[in-house]
Amino acid sequence: MVTFFSYAMVITFMFLIMKKKLTPFTALVLVPFVFSIIGALIGIFPTNIGEMALQGIKDTATTGIMLLFAILYFSIMLNTGLFDPLTNFVIRVAKGDPLKIIVGTAIVAAMVSLNGDGTTTTLITCTAFLPIYRRLNLSIMNFGVLVILMNTIMNLLPWGGPTARVIAVLDVNEQAILRALAPGMIVSVIYMIFVAYYMGKKERKRLGIQHLTQEELEELCASSDKDEDNLKRPQYIWINAIMTIALVVMLVLGTLPSVVLFLIGTVLALIINYHSLKDQRERIQENAGDAVQVVILVLGAGILMGLFTGTGMADALALSLTNIIPEKFGRFWGLIVALLSAPGTFFLSNDAFYFGVLPVLAEAGMKYGFTAQELGVASLLGQAFHLLSPLVAFIYLLLNLTGLDMGEWQKQSGKWAVGIFIIFILMASVTGAVPLFK
Numbered sequence: 001m002v003t004f005f006s007y008a009m010v011i012t013f014m015f016l017i018m019k020k021k022l023t024p025f026t027a028l029v030l031v032p033f034v035f036s037i038i039g040a041l042i043g044i045f046p047t048n049i050g051e052m053a054l055q056g057i058k059d060t061a062t063t064g065i066m067l068l069f070a071i072l073y074f075s076i077m078l079n080t081g082l083f084d085p086l087t088n089f090v091i092r093v094a095k096g097d098p099l100k101i102i103v104g105t106a107i108v109a110a111m112v113s114l115n116g117d118g119t120t121t122t123l124i125t126c127t128a129f130l131p132i133y134r135r136l137n138l139s140i141m142n143f144g145v146l147v148i149l150m151n152t153i154m155n156l157l158p159w160g161g162p163t164a165r166v167i168a169v170l171d172v173n174e175q176a177i178l179r180a181l182a183p184g185m186i187v188s189v190i191y192m193i194f195v196a197y198y199m200g201k202k203e204r205k206r207l208g209i210q211h212l213t214q215e216e217l218e219e220l221c222a223s224s225d226k227d228e229d230n231l232k233r234p235q236y237i238w239i240n241a242i243m244t245i246a247l248v249v250m251l252v253l254g255t256l257p258s259v260v261l262f263l264i265g266t267v268l269a270l271i272i273n274y275h276s277l278k279d280q281r282e283r284i285q286e287n288a289g290d291a292v293q294v295v296i297l298v299l300g301a302g303i304l305m306g307l308f309t310g311t312g313m314a315d316a317l318a319l320s321l322t323n324i325i326p327e328k329f330g331r332f333w334g335l336i337v338a339l340l341s342a343p344g345t346f347f348l349s350n351d352a353f354y355f356g357v358l359p360v361l362a363e364a365g366m367k368y369g370f371t372a373q374e375l376g377v378a379s380l381l382g383q384a385f386h387l388l389s390p391l392v393a394f395i396y397l398l399l400n401l402t403g404l405d406m407g408e409w410q411k412q413s414g415k416w417a418v419g420i421f422i423i424f425i426l427m428a429s430v431t432g433a434v435p436l437f438k
Helices: 002-018 024-041 049-080 084-094 098-115 118-136 140-154 161-170 174-207 214-221 226-231 234-253 258-273 277-310 313-324 333-347 350-367 372-384 394-402 406-431
Strands: none
Touching (some): 024 277, 049 098, 049 234, 049 277, 084 098, 084 118, 084 234, 098 174, 118 140, 118 394, 140 394, 140 406, 161 277, 161 372, 174 372, 277 313, 277 350, 333 372, 333 406, 350 372, 394 406
């Protein structure tokens, strides 16, 4: 009966998410509560439902707080215009050279993806680069491919959506998982810069190098939004840059817990850049929306995992799965999870896969000797294809602003995404982050 309930709960959760009957947050809370209450009433589950749910919230609270301040910090840095000089530098240096513009697009897309938000990355890169792409008749398809794939790589940072879900579900250390993912991310960014170079060479051959006047360059660099201009703090650009670099370095080195680093960083960012209390309150209020959406999902995931584990459903489901899969495949479980994560995160939302499927795969994998961190990293490798999924909301913003056809864009992006996926798997194997076999 416990195994039946576990399968029924996972299927119900995924059905409600995929059919959009409930939001991910409401499904994370309601579905496990309903199944736990029914199970308790018929005597197959413990009756201390509240205690199990509370334990789940406690287990994910630190992660939720870390994500809150990480998103706030990078959003404030975007408000201050930290990345504007880089964008404007690329435009001015590139002038009319397609190769320089396209490589610059890739670098800027990676930088502005640091806050883990695809919508923000899309808006900034489209505002900065689409005018010059159209002015020089450059391929908009190249732009769409580079922006989405650079965001794909940077979205694996601990405050990005998929990694945050893995941290919440498997209760792994965010700094450890960052160190495990970093080699693959770095190599993939280099790979995408080479892809941009290849695209740029083709465009330079097709169009040649065009020469823009100083007035045309200034027009391309100028912002059209006065409200955004009022928020920018160019006088503090070096302070903000040094602070951001120091924060990332300390995060990787594990100097302080991530939640403490981002908390201090957010406080310093507000005090340094916005001196009036009114401005500080407005920055928190304006940027809190994106942060809260992520935080409540993490806390909701805590409830699901607290009840799923406390009632014994997780163990029952894992035991069932290990009985189905032949023992000889168990030693390759890390690779199996990595391969399953590609179609899994393409055809399912991140919420459905990481909250519904990953716990089952992880419980089974631990029976074969894999750790929670190894399986969490493995489940993230398929993210190479996730942002090409029609289930990702912000890609419609990108397609709308660029005028690209979804099918053709998916086809062009997909062929380069295969390279990212291969790099992810190879680097995870070489570094031991995900052993190919046990």
